[in-house]
Amino acid sequence: MTQVPPPHQILAAGKNFFGSPRFAAALTLTIIGSELGALFLQQLIGWAGLLGILAVQVLFASLSILARREGIEWHGILPISLLVFVGWAALSVFWSEYQWATLGSVVYLGATTMLGIYVALNRDTIQIARAFGDVLRVALVLSFALEIFSGVLIDAPIRFLGIQGNLAEFGPIQGIFGTRNQLGVIALIAIVTFGTELRTQSVRRGVSIGSLVLAGLLLLLTRSPIAFGSFIIVLVAALALFGLRRVPAESKRFWQIGLLAATITVAAVAWAARTPIINALSASNELNKRLALWRPMRTLIPAHELEGWGWVGHWRHDVPPFQIFPNYFDRTPTSGLNAYLDVWFQLGLIGLFAFVGLVGLTFIRSWLLASRQRSFVYAWPALVLVALLTTALAESSLLVEFGWLTFVVCCVKAARELSWRKAFAATGPPRPVEE
Structure with a gap:
């Protein structure tokens, strides 16, 4: 026995x-x-x-x-800005117009947040980048294989996966991510990740180069103007960061301020010249579709301007007011196609300010770490955040699942390295010596 x-x-x-x-x-x-x-x-x-x-x-x-x-190390483990945003989303259950949907969505958001925190706490930055690289490789290979099967072998769409079978016409392709824009975002993050692997020599050189070629090819085949525009911004950010890391420490602050001023100037010029830029990227059709969705959102926001309609994450078309939106789009939207506007719609101005503060602090911390630390792996969170926050202007994938998980990982990692609570504790008054 x-x-x-x-x-x-x-x-x-x-x-x-x-x-x-x-x-x-x-x-x-x-x-x-x-x-x-x-x-x-x-x-x-x-x-x-x-x-x-x-x-x-x-x-x-x-x-x-x-x-x-x-x-x-539990001291200062979680950034307060993250807790404020998730907490406000949870509080929206009390005034939501669709309480049961909000309750389920808050639990879903909380679970993804918890998993992101777990990854950030238990793995080093290089281990996290390697894990993302391994998973992204598998996802991109699977996407490409399904596109070959659909567009070349059987020459028919795989409708339940959203694959249209356009590979023989050189795109646009969607892979396993439903839309070409989502595949473009993933391919862009993959390029950053595989480039980091190549630079840090954390995987074999041949694997890194092959992965970069695959990610670049899929990015081109998406024909996504959103992904193309974001790629340009990420490339410029990478070059700026590459140069900033070589600046002497005593003059780095001056160059950081100059880079910030240049970024603001370029952003203002780009906004003023938005029409020719949109035409150059062939993005007018994408913009028109989004404007058709954003207009009714802006019309509904004033009804709950401060507190929002209630958190929902993925849109639910069985509850109002989301039932009206399919009339404004050629396919049923599952989000507001703009993370910032989506947060404003769901959580009001208070939630929007909390979200902007959260992404701002996270990006600043990650950027400072990337420019100060000797190891190149610290550039991975900063450049991934550039990709996420840029594409968030035209997609809401930042707010759910992989986008939110990745953001939380970067947020917690950056906060643990540059925590104001740790700095305050370290510079506090000395403890009295016991007799």
Whole structure:
């Protein structure tokens, strides 16, 4: 008869298992993979299956944090700006026009936030970049393979995945991400990630170069003006950061201020010349579609201007006011196609100010780290944030799933490295010497 181990041995074994670095690495990969492929999984196994995966990951992440709690530095662990934004989204349950939808969406947001925090706490920046790179490679290869199958082998769309089968005509392609713009955003983040791998030599050179070629090819095949425009901005940011890292430390502040002034100037000029820029990127059709969606949103915002209609994340077309929006678009929109306007619509001016403060602090911290630290891996969060925040002007993917997970990871990492609470604690008055 098999003897049952005593409880303390079972607890010790569980702690060793859930607290092991190998478990943390494996769980990180599954978290990133499920968030990146959320739409693909939802199409294959439904919302019930996707939520089941998310629930198991939250449980495992909780057990892993519990097992590794002694090795985690808890002081200043979470940025207050992140807590304020998520907290305001949670409070919107009380005045939401669709309370049950808001409650479910807040739980979904909280679960994704918790998983992002887990990844940031338990993995170093280089390990996180490597994990993102491995997952992105698989996702892009799968997308390209399905596009070849649909557009070349069977010459027919795969409708339940949103793949139109246009590869033989050189695009636009969608991969497993539903739209060409989403694939473009993912390909852009992949280019940043694979470039970081190549620069840090964290994977074999041939793998990095091959991955970059694949990501660049898919970016071109999306024919997404949003992704093309964002790529230009990320490229300029990378060149600026590359030059800034070579500036002597004593004059770096002067160059940072000059770069900020130049950025503001270029942004103002780009806004003034927006019409020719839009025409050059062949983005007038995309803009017209978005304007048709943004106009009714702006009409409805004043009804709940301060507090918003209530958090919902993915739009729900079975509840008002989202029922009216399909009339303004050639396909049913699942978001406001602008993260900032979407936050204003759902959480009001208070939520918008909290969100802008959150993304502003996160970007500033990440940029300062990237320009000060010797290791190039610190450039990865800063450039990924440039990609996310730029595409957020025309997509709302920043607010849900992979976009939000990636943002939370960058946010927590940057806050832990440049926390004002840590600095305050370190420069506080010395403790009295005990007699």
